[in-house]
Amino acid sequence: MNGFRLLAFGGIPLLLSACAPEICTTSDFERLKPRSVLVLPPENTTANTDVLEKSYPFLFSELAQRGYYAVSPELALQLFQANKMEDPGRLNKLPTGKFNEVFGVDAVLRTKVTEWSSKYIVVSSTVNVGFDMELLDARTGTLLWKDSKVLSQAPNNSGGGLVGALVGAALNAAVTPYEPVADQNAKNMFATIPQGSVNVVTP
Amino acid sequence: MKRPFLLAFSPLILAGCAVTPWPHYEAAVRCHMDGKKQECDQDYLKAIEIGPKTQGLHASYGVHLLLEGRRDEALKEFAIEKANYPGFAPKGIDQLALGSATGAASGTDSASRTERSPR
Numbered sequence: 001m002n003g004f005r006l007l008a009f010g011g012i013p014l015l016l017s018a019c020a021p022e023i024c025t026t027s028d029f030e031r032l033k034p035r036s037v038l039v040l041p042p043e044n045t046t047a048n049t050d051v052l053e054k055s056y057p058f059l060f061s062e063l064a065q066r067g068y069y070a071v072s073p074e075l076a077l078q079l080f081q082a083n084k085m086e087d088p089g090r091l092n093k094l095p096t097g098k099f100n101e102v103f104g105v106d107a108v109l110r111t112k113v114t115e116w117s118s119k120y121i122v123v124s125s126t127v128n129v130g131f132d133m134e135l136l137d138a139r140t141g142t143l144l145w146k147d148s149k150v151l152s153q154a155p156n157n158s159g160g161g162l163v164g165a166l167v168g169a170a171l172n173a174a175v176t177p178y179e180p181v182a183d184q185n186a187k188n189m190f191a192t193i194p195q196g197s198v199n200v201v202t203p
Numbered sequence: 204m205k206r207p208f209l210l211a212f213s214p215l216i217l218a219g220c221a222v223t224p225w226p227h228y229e230a231a232v233r234c235h236m237d238g239k240k241q242e243c244d245q246d247y248l249k250a251i252e253i254g255p256k257t258q259g260l261h262a263s264y265g266v267h268l269l270l271e272g273r274r275d276e277a278l279k280e281f282a283i284e285k286a287n288y289p290g291f292a293p294k295g296i297d298q299l300a301l302g303s304a305t306g307a308a309s310g311t312d313s314a315s316r317t318e319r320s321p322r
Contacts, residue, residue: 057232072263104294
């Protein structure tokens with residue numbers, strides 16, 4: 001019994017740490033320790049037109065849930081619109097100091113959506129969502145973290161034999177829900193940033 | 204053995220079942236970006252009900268109210284955000300509160316606020 005307890009309570013943290021994603025921030029991240037972040041509207045480099053509306057809310061939400069004070073998208077978009085700076089491509093090219101001035105944030109997150117597609121091959125379909133992200137110090141523009149990932153997931157095509165699989169794959173390709181895949185990809189990427197200390201929810 | 208085991212793991216089990224405001228908050232942001240106006244209120248309010256101190260939430264709702272021409276309510280939401288997150292609530296809130304960044308702040312409805320060219 002004692003051996004079992006030892007394994008159960010001593011081994012679990014080891015098992016959990018084995019699953020933990022690798023933290024891949026730069027040494028400047030530790031030095032500057034950002035706490036508030038402006039998530040810029042994602043720049044769309046794909047052919048899909050509604051990527052901004054679909055991806056911006058959960059990019060913001062996932063980073064906030066990681067323990068950083070993220071500026072709300074409504075506020076950011078309204079101020080960008082007021083300053084006639086709505087194009088994410090142009091925003092990504094602005095010096096970060098400008099955002100520090102307007103929003104008073106510690107860091108800026110730039111995102112490029114590099115992949116937003118579904119592939120349909122005979123009896124299976126796959127959803128692919130890719131992001132390039134970089135977190136920069138808002139005052140100096142110093143790179144704090146950078147990651148690039150494409151997540152591919154196959155919706156469940158099972159059931160109904162070959163005909164069912166064919167129909168299922170075709171339907172999945174037609175009405176693909178990209179958001180869960182994109183959300184998961186963002187979550188996986190943010191898991192490589194150290195957990196922040198801002199209290200995200202205290203109901 | 205059963206009781207200590209349950210006691211040790213109950214926080215993890217409960218955490219897995221916890222209701223968070225984030226799904227409603229995300230839905231509200233999406234709704235706002237779609238320009239649906241009043242339809243978004245229920246998601247904002249539900250998120251506030253579940254997590255009244257969720258970071259950014261009162262600022263978000265404040266912007267939404269401001270663009271609906273509900274200035275007084277908006278200012279209250281901004282004040283709550285600042286009180287909940289002193290030192291974090293972004294400077295931009297003041298710009299909006301002063302009405303220098305939105306036509307809606309002075310009472311006009313900017314229906315085209317979320318219309319962006321497709322990219």
